[in-house]
Amino acid sequence: MVPGWWTWADHREEVVPVMGADRSMVYLDGRFVPRSEAKLDVEDRGVLFADGVYEVLRAYGGHLYRAEAHLARLRQSLEGLRIAPPADVERLIGITLELLERNGRAEATVYWQVTRGVATRDRRMPAQPVPTVLVLTWPTAPLAVSEAELTCRSAILQPDRRWGRCWIKSLMLLDNVLAAQAAAAAAADEAIYHRDGTVTEGTAANVFIVHGGRLITTPADEAILAGITRARVIDIAAAAGLDLEQRHFNTTELATAEEVMLTGTTTNVAAVTNLDGVAIGSGEPGPVARQLHTALLDDIRQECGLEPGWS
Numbered sequence: 001m002v003p004g005w006w007t008w009a010d011h012r013e014e015v016v017p018v019m020g021a022d023r024s025m026v027y028l029d030g031r032f033v034p035r036s037e038a039k040l041d042v043e044d045r046g047v048l049f050a051d052g053v054y055e056v057l058r059a060y061g062g063h064l065y066r067a068e069a070h071l072a073r074l075r076q077s078l079e080g081l082r083i084a085p086p087a088d089v090e091r092l093i094g095i096t097l098e099l100l101e102r103n104g105r106a107e108a109t110v111y112w113q114v115t116r117g118v119a120t121r122d123r124r125m126p127a128q129p130v131p132t133v134l135v136l137t138w139p140t141a142p143l144a145v146s147e148a149e150l151t152c153r154s155a156i157l158q159p160d161r162r163w164g165r166c167w168i169k170s171l172m173l174l175d176n177v178l179a180a181q182a183a184a185a186a187a188a189d190e191a192i193y194h195r196d197g198t199v200t201e202g203t204a205a206n207v208f209i210v211h212g213g214r215l216i217t218t219p220a221d222e223a224i225l226a227g228i229t230r231a232r233v234i235d236i237a238a239a240a241g242l243d244l245e246q247r248h249f250n251t252t253e254l255a256t257a258e259e260v261m262l263t264g265t266t267t268n269v270a271a272v273t274n275l276d277g278v279a280i281g282s283g284e285p286g287p288v289a290r291q292l293h294t295a296l297l298d299d300i301r302q303e304c305g306l307e308p309g310w311s
C-alpha cells in the first residue's frame with residue numbers, strides 16, 4: 001500500500017451518502033460485497049435489540065492507527081455482552097486492510113460491528129448464536145487537512161441517562177443521539193454528560209480539563225468508554241512531564257476550568273472553548289490543548305509511518 005491512492009479532493013463527494021451511487025465495498029457475513037447489495041437480516045439481533053458492539057478506528061496513509069488496541073476493546077465489549085468472538089474477529093485487521101485496498105482508500109474512518117446474529121425474537125440469548133460481522137469504511141480527510149488548526153468546539157451539558165455499562169461499546173446509542181441532537185438544537189457542537197453533577201464524557205469523546213494548572217480526566221470506570229485516544233493522550237502527557245490526575249470532577253470544575261478538551265478517534269484532541277454559551281478560560285484553545293493536539297498527531301504520523309507534511 002502506498003500513500004497517494006487518491007487525493008482528498010477526488011473523493012470529497014463520496015462523503016455525501018447517496019446510496020444508489022455508492023460503488024464502495026463493505027464486508028458482511030464473510031464476504032466483500034458492494035455497499036448497495038449488502039443486506040442485514042431483518043431478524044438480526046443487532047436490528048431487534050441493538051444486541052451487538054462496535055469500534056471506530058482510523059486509517060492514515062493506508063495504516064490502521066492503534067488497531068490492536070481497538071481489537072482488544074472489541075473483545076472486551078464482546079465479553080461484556082457474552083458474545084463469543086467469531087473467527088472473523090481474529091482476521092479483522094487483515095479484512096479491513098483488504099477492504100481499504102478494494103475501495104482504494106488510504107484515508108478512511110473504519111467501522112467494525114459484531115452482533116449476536118440472527119434469531120427469532122426472544123430476549124434470552126440463542127443457544128448457538130452465529131454472530132454477524134460487518135466492516136464499513138468511509139473516506140476521511142487526511143491528517144494535513146485537520147492538522148492546520150486545533151478544532152474548537154462549543155458544548156452544552158446534558159444529564160447522562162445512559163445505562164450503567166458504558167465501558168461496553170454497545171450499539172445502543174439512543175441517549176447519545178438525543179444528547180447530540182440537543183446540542184445541535186442549541187447550536188452547539190457537542191454535549192458533555194454529567195451524572196448528578198459529576199462529569200462522565202462526551203457523546204463520542206472523552207473529556208480532559210486543566211484546572212488549577214493540573215490536567216485531569218475521568219477515571220476509566222464503568223461509567224465511561226475507556227477511549228483509545230484517551231489512553232494515548234495520558235501516555236503522551238506523562239512523557240511530556242505534565243501533571244495528570246485521573247479523578248472525577250464536577251460540572252463547576254468543568255465550567256471554571258482553564259481548558260477543556262475532548263479526545264476521540266474522530267476528534268483527536270479538540271478544545272472546548274464554550275460551555276452552555278459561556279467562554280471556557282480565555283475562549284481560545286489553551287497551551288495544553290495545543291501541545292497535546294500536536295503530540296497526538298506526531299504519534300499518529302510515527303505509528304502510521306507518515307512523512308512529515310504528507311498525509
Ligand code: PDD
Pocket residue numbers: 056201202203204205206224225226227228229230263264265266
Ligand atoms: N466513539 N466515549 C464515547 C461515548 C465514544 O463513543 C467514543 C468514541 C469515545 C472515544 O473513544 P476512542 O478514543 O477510542 O475513539 C469516548 C466513536 C468515535 C464513535 O462512536 O463514533
